[in-house]
Amino acid sequence: MRVGLLLLVFLWEAKSQPASRPNIVLLMADDLGIGDLGCYGNQTLRTPNIDRLAGGGVKLTQHLAASPLCTPSRAAFMTGRYPIRLGMASHSRMGVYLFTASSGGLPTSEVTFARLLKEQGYSTALIGKWHLGINCYNTTDFCHHPLRHGFDYFYGFPMTNLRDCKPGSGTVFSEAYWWLVFFPLQILGVTVFTLAVLHFLRLIHVPIWVFIALLLLVGLIVSPFLCFLHYFRPFNCFLMRNYEIRQQPMSFENLTQRMTLEATRFIRRNTERLFLLFVSYLQVHTALFSSKDFASKSRHGIYGDAVEEMDWSIGQVLNVLDELGLASNTLVYFTSDQGAHVEEVTSKGEMHGGSNGIYKGGKANNWEGGIRIPGILRWPRVIQAGLEIDEPTSNMDIFPTVVKLAGASPPQDRIIDGRDLMPLLQGKSQRSAHEFLFHYCNAHLNAVRWHPPHSKSIWKTFYFTPNFTPEGANGCFATHVCLCFGKHITHHDPPLLFDLSSDPQETKPLTPATEPRYHDILRAMQAAADDHTRSLQKVPNQLSMWNFFWKPWLQLCCPSASSSLSCQCDREKQGQSMSN
Ligand SMILES: *[C@@H]1O[C@H](CO)[C@@H](O)[C@H](O)[C@H]1NC(C)=O
Numbered sequence: 001m002r003v004g005l006l007l008l009v010f011l012w013e014a015k016s017q018p019a020s021r022p023n024i025v026l027l028m029a030d031d032l033g034i035g036d037l038g039c040y041g042n043q044t045l046r047t048p049n050i051d052r053l054a055g056g057g058v059k060l061t062q063h064l065a066a067s068p069l070c071t072p073s074r075a076a077f078m079t080g081r082y083p084i085r086l087g088m089a090s091h092s093r094m095g096v097y098l099f100t101a102s103s104g105g106l107p108t109s110e111v112t113f114a115r116l117l118k119e120q121g122y123s124t125a126l127i128g129k130w131h132l133g134i135n136c137y138n139t140t141d142f143c144h145h146p147l148r149h150g151f152d153y154f155y156g157f158p159m160t161n162l163r164d165c166k167p168g169s170g171t172v173f174s175e176a177y178w179w180l181v182f183f184p185l186q187i188l189g190v191t192v193f194t195l196a197v198l199h200f201l202r203l204i205h206v207p208i209w210v211f212i213a214l215l216l217l218v219g220l221i222v223s224p225f226l227c228f229l230h231y232f233r234p235f236n237c238f239l240m241r242n243y244e245i246r247q248q249p250m251s252f253e254n255l256t257q258r259m260t261l262e263a264t265r266f267i268r269r270n271t272e273r274l275f276l277l278f279v280s281y282l283q284v285h286t287a288l289f290s291s292k293d294f295a296s297k298s299r300h301g302i303y304g305d306a307v308e309e310m311d312w313s314i315g316q317v318l319n320v321l322d323e324l325g326l327a328s329n330t331l332v333y334f335t336s337d338q339g340a341h342v343e344e345v346t347s348k349g350e351m352h353g354g355s356n357g358i359y360k361g362g363k364a365n366n367w368e369g370g371i372r373i374p375g376i377l378r379w380p381r382v383i384q385a386g387l388e389i390d391e392p393t394s395n396m397d398i399f400p401t402v403v404k405l406a407g408a409s410p411p412q413d414r415i416i417d418g419r420d421l422m423p424l425l426q427g428k429s430q431r432s433a434h435e436f437l438f439h440y441c442n443a444h445l446n447a448v449r450w451h452p453p454h455s456k457s458i459w460k461t462f463y464f465t466p467n468f469t470p471e472g473a474n475g476c477f478a479t480h481v482c483l484c485f486g487k488h489i490t491h492h493d494p495p496l497l498f499d500l501s502s503d504p505q506e507t508k509p510l511t512p513a514t515e516p517r518y519h520d521i522l523r524a525m526q527a528a529a530d531d532h533t534r535s536l537q538k539v540p541n542q543l544s545m546w547n548f549f550w551k552p553w554l555q556l557c558c559p560s561a562s563s564s565l566s567c568q569c570d571r572e573k574q575g576q577s578m579s580n
Pocket residue numbers: 137138139140141
């Protein structure tokens with residue numbers, strides 16, 4: 001009886017007091033698939049800490065990345081807006097940044113949730129991957145840097161982890177090497193050989209300078225290639241603290257430990273004030289890595305080791321929140337930036353990409369496998385524990401949600417595409433605030449999702465689909481990622497139509513014979529797509545060739561004592577003091 005009364009009082013208090021502003025902890029994995037987590041049905045990968053988070057909060061089962069690629073998805077996440085509105089959707093083949101010395105990035109005119117929370121007095125930090133640009137004009141303007149987008153503190157990786165960042169892990173440039181180096185070298189080789197044979201058979205006379213010229217040409221082709229190989233890693237794979245380079249090239253040794261320590265120290269420094277902590281893991285993008293404690297421990301090779309180490313790190317962050325008594329006053333969110341990269345299979349057949357569960361496709365395409373991501377939110381006593389929500393939600397929704405919780409309001413002078421999640425999370429609404437969602441393949445409108453009011457159906461139309469290679473595969477293995485143009489896609493007119501509520505695997509396209517409302521559905525979705533397209537404004541293209549390519553005058557290089565050209569330093573080893 002007394003217990004019941006106490007419970008009643010407790011419930012009444014919890015309901016009547018408006019929840020005060022929470023701390024915000026955002027955890028994002030890279031390229032993790034929805035099928036990789038225990039709480040989403042994986043039975044062989046061990047993710048106890050993420051599962052614990054899910055058990056104490058809400059699990060979203062139709063949580064969607066705004067783009068199936070890192071740079072645009074993260075840009076949308078930070079701003080609550082479709083990448084195309086930011087100029088962060090590519091019109092060419094390259095959809096993400098590959099060089100730190102690119103001039104493109106998240107425009108300073110855009111407003112991130114970090115900036116709005118900082119204005120509300122939050123202490124803000126980004127630990128880990130950024131991938132949204134660094135500089136515009138010179139090596140000191142830092143126009144795209146996290147510290148210019150509302151973060152007080154940054155420790156991490158301004159670019160993205162790539163195979164080329166880890167010696168012996170291979171390269172993402174193999175196709176470019178083939179066309180720019182090996183192919184011309186082969187032609188030159190055959191030419192020299194043929195000329196030499198003809199010369200010695202005395203069929204023609206080839207002056208010696210022709211041979212010398214051809215050899216010089218070989219040198220001209222090979223030397224930039226060797227330079228590129230030699231410098232790619234230090235130039236693009238380095239670790240920063242705020243504006244300072246800490247480690248160039250970055251070492252993978254204990255990297256997750258170091259990041260975790262940075263994250264927990266940030267929380268400990270901020271027990272007396274509100275904070276926003278965004279931990280953006282380099283895992284589980286290739287090159288895969290894990291520390292000794294996790295190597296060869298999982299049942300899924302080096303990929304599984306990386307997932308399990310990241311899960312450990314998340315456990316450390318949750319433990320510190322518990323230890324300091326902050327858990328009940330903290331909204332924790334876990335997600336991935338897009339689906340798993342299914343084409344990541346090594347030449348030995350080892351899987352370096354994750355699992356998208358039952359869903360088709362993966363990273364770089366808009367089949368559900370590319371965009372349906374884990375979405376877990378926990379805020380004890382405010383959000384109901386153990387709830388599962390299947391309504392369509394977007395990673396753009398975090399922006400309006402945390403901005404409102406912090407007591408700020410979203411900017412009124414621009415379109416915000418994300419929607420406040422709290423009504424859904426608190427059970428005050430049963431319906432997603434998104435009637436339509438638009439799925440882009442780079443800058444091309446690829447698919448539309450419609451969840452009509454008063455209906456269970458989730459319609460999805462495709463204007464084009466990627467051509468999987470080899471035929472029958474579940475990905476574009478010939479190009480390593482699916483592409484959005486030309487011979488890499490098949491156009492559909494009328495668009496392909498699926499009902500995800502009955503066909504989440506997208507295997508049964510509907511026809512007027514199988515769906516009586518077929519024409520009405522397509523008409524309504526086309527009208528929504530047209531409205532959306534009309535709402536777009538012309539903005540500078542941050543992923544144009546000019547903004548994408550390496551610019552020598554933007555190259556950040558940490559001056560070392562021995563030689564200023566080597567671009568090498570390791571301040572992590574020297575000073576283990578991680579003060580701020
Ligand atoms: C770098 O560019 C910024 C913005 O154009 C300018 O204000 C600054 O003076 C430049 N710095 C140097 C060292 O040239």
